[in-house]
Every structure is written in structure tokens, then in C-alpha cells.
Amino acid sequence: MTRRQKKTLLRIITAGALLAAALILRHVLSLPWWAELLMFLVPYLVIGYDVLLKAVRNIAHGQVFDENFLMGLATVGAFAVREYPEAAAVMLFYQIGELFQSVAVGRSRRSIAALMDIRPDHANVIRGGEEFEVSPEEVDIGEEILVRVGERIPLDGVIESGSTSLDTSALTGESAPRDTAEGENVLSGTVNLGGVIRVRTTGVYKDSTVAKVLELVERSSERKARSENFITRFARWYTPAVVAAAVLTALIPPLFFHASWSEWIHRALIFLVVSCPCALVISVPLTFFCGMGGASRRGILIKGSNYMEALSKLGTVVFDKTGTLTEGSFSVSGIHANAMSEAELLDVAALAESYSNHPIAESIVRAHGGHIDASRVESVTELAGLGISAVIDDETVHAGNAKLMESIGVSPVCEHGCLDAHCGTCVHIARGNKYCGHILISDTVKSTSESAIAELKKSGIRTVMLTGDTAAVGESVGRALGLDDIHSGLMPEDKVRLVESMLEARDGKSTLAFVGDGINDAPVLTRADIGIAMGALGSDAAIEAADVVLTDDDPLKAAAAHRISKRTMRIVRENIVFALAVKLAVLILGALGIADMWIAVFADVGVAVIAILNAMRAMKK
Amino acid sequence: MKKTFKLIDLDCANCAAKMETGIKKLEGVKDASVSFITQKMTVEADDAQFDAVMKKVVKLCRKIEPDCEIVL
Numbered sequence: 218m219t220r221r222q223k224k225t226l227l228r229i230i231t232a233g234a235l236l237a238a239a240l241i242l243r244h245v246l247s248l249p250w251w252a253e254l255l256m257f258l259v260p261y262l263v264i265g266y267d268v269l270l271k272a273v274r275n276i277a278h279g280q281v282f283d284e285n286f287l288m289g290l291a292t293v294g295a296f297a298v299r300e301y302p303e304a305a306a307v308m309l310f311y312q313i314g315e316l317f318q319s320v321a322v323g324r325s326r327r328s329i330a331a332l333m334d335i336r337p338d339h340a341n342v343i344r345g346g347e348e349f350e351v352s353p354e355e356v357d358i359g360e361e362i363l364v365r366v367g368e369r370i371p372l373d374g375v376i377e378s379g380s381t382s383l384d385t386s387a388l389t390g391e392s393a394p395r396d397t398a399e400g401e402n403v404l405s406g407t408v409n410l411g412g413v414i415r416v417r418t419t420g421v422y423k424d425s426t427v428a429k430v431l432e433l434v435e436r437s438s439e440r441k442a443r444s445e446n447f448i449t450r451f452a453r454w455y456t457p458a459v460v461a462a463a464v465l466t467a468l469i470p471p472l473f474f475h476a477s478w479s480e481w482i483h484r485a486l487i488f489l490v491v492s493c494p495c496a497l498v499i500s501v502p503l504t505f506f507c508g509m510g511g512a513s514r515r516g517i518l519i520k521g522s523n524y525m526e527a528l529s530k531l532g533t534v535v536f537d538k539t540g541t542l543t544e545g546s547f548s549v550s551g552i553h554a555n556a557m558s559e560a561e562l563l564d565v566a567a568l569a570e571s572y573s574n575h576p577i578a579e580s581i582v583r584a585h586g587g588h589i590d591a592s593r594v595e596s597v598t599e600l601a602g603l604g605i606s607a608v609i610d611d612e613t614v615h616a617g618n619a620k621l622m623e624s625i626g627v628s629p630v631c632e633h634g635c636l637d638a639h640c641g642t643c644v645h646i647a648r649g650n651k652y653c654g655h656i657l658i659s660d661t662v663k664s665t666s667e668s669a670i671a672e673l674k675k676s677g678i679r680t681v682m683l684t685g686d687t688a689a690v691g692e693s694v695g696r697a698l699g700l701d702d703i704h705s706g707l708m709p710e711d712k713v714r715l716v717e718s719m720l721e722a723r724d725g726k727s728t729l730a731f732v733g734d735g736i737n738d739a740p741v742l743t744r745a746d747i748g749i750a751m752g753a754l755g756s757d758a759a760i761e762a763a764d765v766v767l768t769d770d771d772p773l774k775a776a777a778a779h780r781i782s783k784r785t786m787r788i789v790r791e792n793i794v795f796a797l798a799v800k801l802a803v804l805i806l807g808a809l810g811i812a813d814m815w816i817a818v819f820a821d822v823g824v825a826v827i828a829i830l831n832a833m834r835a836m837k838k
Numbered sequence: 839m840k841k842t843f844k845l846i847d848l849d850c851a852n853c854a855a856k857m858e859t860g861i862k863k864l865e866g867v868k869d870a871s872v873s874f875i876t877q878k879m880t881v882e883a884d885d886a887q888f889d890a891v892m893k894k895v896v897k898l899c900r901k902i903e904p905d906c907e908i909v910l
Contacts, residue, residue: 221847271904278901284850319849326875435842438873439880449855499851499874506875 232264257301265308282456291489298479314822321829329510335387335406337371353422374416381411389769390515440521452494463488487807490817496796500828507835508785516768524764528782532727538684540734543660549584551657569616572597669772735759792828840882844909853903866891
């Protein structure tokens with residue numbers, strides 16, 4: 218509790234004791250009305266003086282529909298109709314409720330802050346051989362920093378010396394430590410668990426991963442969901458409407474139907490007590506905030522509550538294949554040589570591909586592993602969409618797809634049945650006009666892809682895969698994972714067109730998400746209702762284009778994002794319905810003379826506290 | 839320019855909503871948001887006018903919630 222809250226608590230206890238004493242005195246003695254009034258005014262003023270002060274001050278500023286003013290008016294009104302104990306008690310309960318509310322909000326704010334506590338507080342920078350402890354903002358690009366065991370890595374960089382294991386859970390939600398060694402990249406925000414490492418920074422703090430994540434989370438409350446805007450609009454007319462109803466209740470029955478003034482003014486005061494929309498105004502944004510806080514703890518950064526809302530209505534998820542459902546790193550899975558040894562075939566292929574930086578070429582060079590004598594290679598030409606031609610040891614070599622072989626008049630042969638289109642990518646190699654064999658390249662499917670698709674399908678979501686690969690490769694991966702729809706052989710612009718046509722074809726309520734690695738699918742990410750970029754912390758363009766950023770590249774997180782958003786939206790709806798229903802019930806019962814002010818206070822602050830506690834559930838796993 | 843300010847003792851969610859609506863209506867303010875949960879306020883306005891705009895923002899906030907202090 219803060220000092221202010223403690224002070225309020227003390228006042229509550231004092232006023233409570235005074236009120237109890239006054240009630241007992243009234244019971245045992247029979248006092249004149251003015252003595253009773255005085256007796257109850259004491260606890261009333263002890264507990265409510267600040268509310269009254271604020272009410273006067275705010276009315277001077279023209280704030281008629283201020284919470285304090287309404288509460289002050291309601292209780293002063295209660296004194297006026299000689300309901301002394303009720304007036305004092307209502308003010309007391311109001312303050313108890315406010316205290317609870319402030320403690321509960323403070324607590325949830327702190328627990329979210331704790332979740333987001335990934336900001337490094339210092340960096341140990343080495344300057345001129347000496348170590349200085351400075352704030353991360355003061356470290357320049359290319360400086361050397363020392364990170365001890367248990368410390369948070371303050372800036373992105375490359376390990377200069379030492380090896381360790383890192384706790385990346387604050388960024389990715391992944392609890393297993395990750396081993397890293399010299400020469401590898403480390404991300405700021407992760408915690409060093411293993412040994413002392415020296416890191417050469419690759420950027421300043423402003424551009425670091427941790428700064429980006431924090432900015433994303435902090436700015437997320439700026440983009441509001443429809444239900445949040447609804448509450449704001451609702452709050453604006455709710456209070457005036459209830460106050461107007463109170464005035465009518467107080468005036469009409471006595472004026473036109475000769476009812477008792479004090480009875481109907483008393484009923485009208487109940488309206489004033491429930492006229493603050495606080496429960497709604499606090500709990501709905503708080504629920505979104507808790508939901509997004511909980512999601513970010515698991516490495517799902519949602520850029521605004523509007524996207525949270527959209528995620529909960531997912532109807533279609535479109536996945537990019539390479540890098541999203543598959544690892545995106547190719548590896549040689551087979552060498553089928555004709556008329557030469559496998560090693561010789563790989564050697565020729567590696568020589569031909571050694572100048573290319575295409576991922577497939579790189580995988581062949583990696584599989585070769587040994588020294589590549591570049592002097593044996595001359596005049597390399599990359600043939601876009603086909604492959605490579607090069608002169609190796611004075612002989613022309615072609616390495617590429619079936620189309621390339623066809624264009625040079627060579628027909629591929631295979632004894633393993635590779636030519637029946639189902640075994641992934643083949644790189645065919647021909648020397649002169651003689652077919653030498655082919656190398657099989659495959660892209661491994663991520664271990665969690667299948668369960669991610671299964672989980673989405675279980676929630677009734679259509680899953681679609683887009684790929685630039687051939688139909689054979691696309692179909693085989695897509696069928697294995699159980700996707701509903703597979704589109705292969707697409708150029709980047711085809712992907713945009715396809716997603717656009719899907720956006721037009723869907724019914725109005727459900728939304729469409731696109732999941733990609735964000736590197737070359739930024740246009741699609743922006744076009745979809747929800748663009749989900751995975752493993753995107755390294756890429757500014759992806760963070761900019763996406764609406765949801767997954768900190769690692771686990772497709773299961775896309776399914777988790779949907780689950781969290783549905784849960785959050787359910788809590789939002791619960792809170793809206795609960796708060797409105799209780800208030801409406803109290804208004805009706807109050808007008809009928811059944812509910813009294815005590816119940817009205819509960820409907821005001823009690824409901825707010827319950828709604829806040831309910832909102833906090835959105836944060837939990 | 840867009841700037842974020844910390845708010846101290848922002849106690850009532852409804853006041854935060856009122857402040858936000860009020861600030862958005864101020865002349866020279868492009869966009870604004872007041873978050874009760876993070877106790878932060880973001881104001882977007884032209885660079886040249888920013889200080890003048892902020893004076894108006896502070897005045898308005900004092901009117902709506904006198905206990906709340908804006909850390910400039």
C-alpha cells in the first residue's frame with residue numbers, strides 16, 4: 218500500500234469506529250434530531266471531507282458529472298431527508314470500495330510491470346582496459362561490454378570471448394536455456410546464466426531488441442479495440458442519463474402524483490450513487506492490458522487491443538511455407554550420382570554453386586564442407602529461375618532444375634524414382650551434355666507446425682498455405698501438415714493477390730491472419746486483417762509491418778495468440794455484462810423502493826473491484 | 839512530435855477518459871491518449887507549438903483532476 222492508501226485506511230477505521238459508536242448511542246439514548254445529525258456528521262466528515270472538497274472544487278471548474286460531486290450530492294441529500302446513518306455509512310463504504318479499487322489496480326499494474334521487467338539497468342563497458350558501469354543508453358556501437366553471470370545483457374551484440382547459456386524467457390517465453398558461444402549473436406533482454414562473456418555491441422540501446430519490445434508493449438494501449446471505444450462513448454452519456462433520471466425520479470412523483478418528497482428524493486439519491494461508470498471504464502482497458510501483458514510474457518507481442526479483438530474472431534489463417542511452417546534452412550538429403558562417385562558429384566556441384574548466395578546453393582556448399590578451389594571455376598552465370606552455368610576444369614557444367622536440363626537438351630535419369638515429383642527439390646548436374654546426377658535438397662518441417670495447424674483447425678479455423686515452391690513440394694508439405702488449402706508456385710505479388718481475394722470472399726465477421734517471417738512478405742502482412750511476423754525481432758521492417766510480433770519462430774505461438782485473445786475477449790464481455798446488469802438491476806430496484814443506498818454503493822465500487830479482479834485473470838496462463 | 843509523460847496520482851479511470859477526450863479537442867493537438875493503467879499520457883502536436891500546447895494540456899488536466907500531476 219502507498220502512503221496515501223494507508224492514510225485512507227486509517228480514516229476508514231476511525232470513521233468506522235465513530236459510526237459504530239454513533240449507532241449504539243442512537244439506539245440507547247433518545248436524542249433530539251440536531252444531536253443525532255451532529256453525531257453522524259463527525260464520522261461522515263472524517264471519511265468524506267476530501268470527497269466534498271473535490272466536489273466543490275470540480276463544480277467550480279464546471280465538472281458537473283464528476284464522481285466526487287455526485288457522491289457528495291447523494292450523501293448530503295441523504296442528510297437532508299434525515300437518513301443520517303445511511304449518509305455516513307454510504308460515504309464510508311464508498312471510500313472502502315475506492316481503497317480496494319486503488320489497491321487492486323495498483324497490484325495488477327505492478328504485476329504487469331513485473332512481467333515486463335526486461336529493461337536492463339546498467340552496462341559494464343570496457344574503455345581503455347578499465348571497466349565502467351554506465352547506463353545502457355551511454356554505450357556506443359562497437360564498444361566492448363562485460364556481462365557477468367546473472368546479469369541481463371544490456372545491448373545487442375556478438376560474443377567476443379567466452380561461452381555461456383542464456384535465459385531467453387523474458388523475450389520468447391521459452392524456458393529452456395540456450396547455449397551460445399564465441400562469434401554468435403546475443404539479444405539484449407536475455408539473462409546470462411553460464412559464465413562471464415565479453416560482447417561487442419552491434420547497435421545502440423535505442424535500436425536494441427529490448428528497447429523495441431518495450432516500446433511495442435508500451436504503445437499497445439494507444440490502439441483501442443471497438444469494445445474499448447464503446448465503453449468510452451457509453452460512459453459519456455451514461456452519467457448524464459442517470460443523473461437526468463434521478464432528477465425526474467425526485468420531481469415527477471411528488472409534483473404530479475402527490476407522493477412523499479423525502480421518499481422519492483431518497484430513491485433519486487440511489488441513482489446518483491450508481492451513476493459513475495467506473496467499473497467499466499477501468500476494467501475493460503485493464504483486461505486488454507492484462508491479456509497483452511500475459512501474451513508478451515510468452516513471446517507474443519500484440520500491437521494494440523484492436524488486434525486482440527480481431528485475433529479472437531479469426532476465421533482463416535494463411536501461412537507462408539518457407540521459414541514459417543518449415544525451418545527455411547535447406548539441407549542436402551540425398552546424392553544420386555550417375556557415371557561418377559557421389560563425392561565427385563558433390564564436388565562439382567559445390568564448385569558450380571560456390572559463387573551463389575542462394576539458400577540452396579549454400580546448402581550444397583555446406584554439405585561439401587571441404588576446401589573449394591575457386592581457381593578451378595571460371596565464368597559463372599546465374600540463370601534466374603533455372604540454375605547456374607559455369608566452366609569448371611575447362612568443361613561447361615550446368616547445375617539447376619529440370620527446366621535447365623531441358624534447355625540444354627539433357628534428359629535426367631534416376632533409378633530411385635526421384636523424377637516422380639514427390640521428393641522435394643532436385644538440383645540436376647550436367648557436364649558438357651552428359652547427365653551426371655542430382656542432389657536432393659529438402660527443407661525440414663518445424664516440429665510444432667503440425668500441432669499448431671491441428672489446434673487452429675480444432676477451433677474451426679481454416680488454414681491455408683502459400684508457397685513459392687513447386688506444386689510437388691508444396692503439396693507434400695501441406696498434406697503432411699493437414700492444411701485445408703494449398704497454393705504453390707506463387708510469386709510475392711501472387712501472394713498479395715490471393716490474400717486480397719480471400720479477404721473479399723470471407724464473411725464480414727471473421728478475420729484473416731497472415732503468418733510469415735516478415736522478410737519478404739511485408740506487403741501481405743500489412744494487407745491481412747492481422748499480420749503476424751515470427752522471429753521478427755531482428756527486422757525493423759517486419760516489426761513495422763506486422764500487427765502481432767512473435768519473438769521466436771514457433772508456429773504454435775500463432776495458435777496460442779488466438780487462444781489468449783479469445784480468453785481475454787470473454788473476460789471483457791463478462792465484465793461489461795456483469796457491471797451493466799448489476800447497475801441496471803440496482804436502478805430498477807432503487808426506483809421501486811426495494812434497493813437502498815447500501816446496495817447502490819456495492820453496485821458502484823463493489824462491482825468495480827470484482828471486475829478488476831476478473832480482469833487480472835487475463836494475465837494468467 | 840510525439841511525447842509521452844508520466845502521470846502521478848491519476849486515481850480515477852473516468853477522469854483519464856475525460857482528460858483524453860478533452861486533450862484531443864485542444865487546438866494544435868493531433869492525437870492524444872491517457873492511459874489509466876500505465877499512468878502515462880501521450881500527446882502528439884507540431885514541434886513549433888508543442889510547449890504552448892502542453893501548457894494548455896496541463897491547465898486542462900488540472901481542471902479535470904486537480905490531484906493528478908504531469909511530469910514534464
